[in-house]
Amino acid sequence: MKLSAPIALVLLAKFQNCCAKTAPRDLQEDAIIFQNYDDGFAKGDQGDKVGTPCFTDGRWVSFVENSGSAEPDYMNIATTKWHSGGYRMACMDRGSHTNWQCWAACQPTPYPNFLEWGYLIFEAKVSGVFDSICQPSIGLTKKYPQYQSNVITLNGAYVDGGSLSDTEWKTVVIPTSDFTTEQWTDVKGVKDIHFRNCGTGYSVNPTYQVRSLKLTDIPPDIQVAPVTLSPTKFPTPAPTTPLPTRMPTSVPSFVPTDDYWPVWETSVDDHTRENPDKTCFVNQDRLNIVSASDADAEYFTIQTDKWAGGGILFGCQLKDSNYNCIESCFGWDGLKPDWSEKGYLTFLAKIEGDFTETCQPTISLTGGGWPRSSSNKIQLGDIYVDQGYLVSYEWRRVMIPVDDLKTSDWNLNSLYAMHFNSCGEEHDGGQPKYKISAVAVTNTAIDLISSPPSSSPSEYVSDNPLLATHRFYHTNWYPLVKADREPSGNMWYVAENNSWPANAFSHPLSRSATVHIPQGQTVVYSGADSIIYDKIVVEGSLTIQPISSDVSLTAGTILVEEGGELNILTDESSPFTVAVHIDGALDHSIDPEEQMIGIVSLGGNLNIVGNDVGNAMLRLAQTVTSGSQTVELHAESANLQIGNEIILPDTQTGLPVGHWDFPNNVNYVDQTESCVISNIDASLATSVITCESPLQYDHTAGSHAGHVTRSITVKTSPNSDDRGHILHTGVGKFHINNTRIEQFGRTTTDMIDSTVMSPNPDLKFGQDGLTQQMVVSHFGTNQIARYALHAHHSMVEGIFDGNAILYSPRDGCVAHDSRVHITKNVIVGADGTGIFLEDGTG
Known part of the structure; x- marks a missing residue:
């Protein structure tokens, strides 16, 4: 059945509190974000519309123009189980400006600071099938680093009348301070406004219609929904605020009276006492939470996903027509537990996942009546845990003083649920997988096995780092490239004093010298030596450009690391040219997925710009x-x-x-x-x-x-064992203009047969999980994604303009999940397609 968004029941006092400004300041003029159809497209530096739409995902977002109608124009955002959608507030095009200035943006000032205004306001409709978990909501993302704001549920005090409708436009008023998080306190550099989906657990996800979107210091008056004791639809959580992590207290602040209250001990506690089909787990169906046992304990497992964690429900789960509880979880008496005067929460735990500085296993509580409150979020590490961190191979005890979960707004009365949290959509690695046993509250502290606190639950480095083979960047694993990993006989030359290393010019053997441009070095190469370099690693800045003669450079791989910059340039007023030849051989023992051989940018700035040839x-x-x-x-x-x-x-x-x-x-x-x-x-x-x-x-x-003649040629040498490819992924810059790319690409039109590899689970190399020894389970014969010119999950606006791409065994140029301007290219002899868009916008 199609329903409008559920009604949220929020006191007027709550709205007045949430919307109060923190400090007086001068009022700002309203900032219009989207008012009419033209606002849906980027504007040039002269205010002219350049045609680039301001979507976060053009597959699900469209702008509707009500020409000839009194009704305002609006955005239509049809989210899917995999994708949200919304409005982009970024620079959309930097053209070919070498100073990287923006010349086309969706806002007069891209990446605004939301806290310069008091409120974000708009009108909205929403349709979908909603429940206590799936709710219409909105969030922001930052330019870089890519923080995510607090997610605001679009109901209650934020919405005129308390809830959105699928038939009537409702005004939404959100204090901009409500978007702040502990990590993103200033809400500066806003890149996107996301109207969010509900995830893969829902076959129907929200469709939003949004109009009159702006920032203001003077919000309109809205009517807050009246309070009722029996809402007709499932209520949703009140707008949440960031969950701070505090240092633990040493003892509870009260005198204990009782000792021990078991919360979950065996599989009998999976469900209500009255009905074995009524679960006592949060998100049991979605996450397939099950109980099991091993030689040491009975336990339950929660494999979180990007959108949801799981946990334990408390109190009454079903009432009869007289409002008497007939099915109950802990404490089994139909009442919501009160932990305001309890001492400690304790349990046994194991943990798995890809943990980083921003992704850690955590626990929190919700409750406090309606609207629900959230406790402090506690990271399961340091002095809360045996030996300071959790592991996957043994049970470790956790003890959390209940006082540490309390907030200034909630003392842990009327508990609704205990939550083992996920790391959210921004985490690319494996989400936390919790195994939990013997959950209880107690007034008697236990002595944990102490050790120096760690910032991560993952095990300390115990294996030789030289055994690691790969590092993870953005979406894929790439071979480790460092001086201590050079094969025997290879030399590693480091640029100094902003100069190409002079001793590299005299290196006697082909394919056995690596030149490293470290951070802080700015090197201009204008030579034509005959050396075939194995690698050129750019962490600083390397410019390849003629001065008084033609330039040539030959290497197996040119690798541009995040923060590095590779410029290959010629001058319109000069006759001199640049030729970069790729000459190398793949080594499947260290690079089984064939990432190397070619020009590869892992979040670096890759800028190859030759002379304009006009009409090609x-x-x-x-x-x-x-x-x-x-x-x-x-x-x-x-x-x-x-x-x-x-x-x-x-x-x-x-x-x-x-x-x-x-x-x-x-x-x-x-x-x-x-x-x-x-x-x-x-x-x-x-x-x-x-x-x-x-x-x-x-x-x-x-x-x-x-x-097809260009002033810059990038070509696979006829003597090379393997063909090169150009790939950019992640952040940085990706402009390839007026360049001849010849005999590039390795993926053929044969059936794709990619290598399959995975981390060795028996070896650990650090706390973030981003360095691993990869183990190959299948060697492929036709590796996917090694194309002549390839934007691979690029997070920046790419430009492929005026190039000549000659003789590739599959595709000429590819935009994979990337926004690329592909214009005026001549593509000859591509055995597959000339231009291929894979989840891309060309």
């Missing part, structure tokens, strides 16, 4: 016949020069190109061919060029030849 697609004025050595072109060929190369297309007709196996199903001969220009006669209305060699095939008038 040239129309044939006359049909070219086999044996001819001249080609007559229309006048747009003015930028051609002697020595340039053009590619003439295959213009055969009558071929069965619609056949699923074309061209393998016929005796097809590719009639695409090259012409290197030896003379140009531009004296007529058309230009007649002469090729160095006679042409073999006919080429029809009106077809287009491609001009």
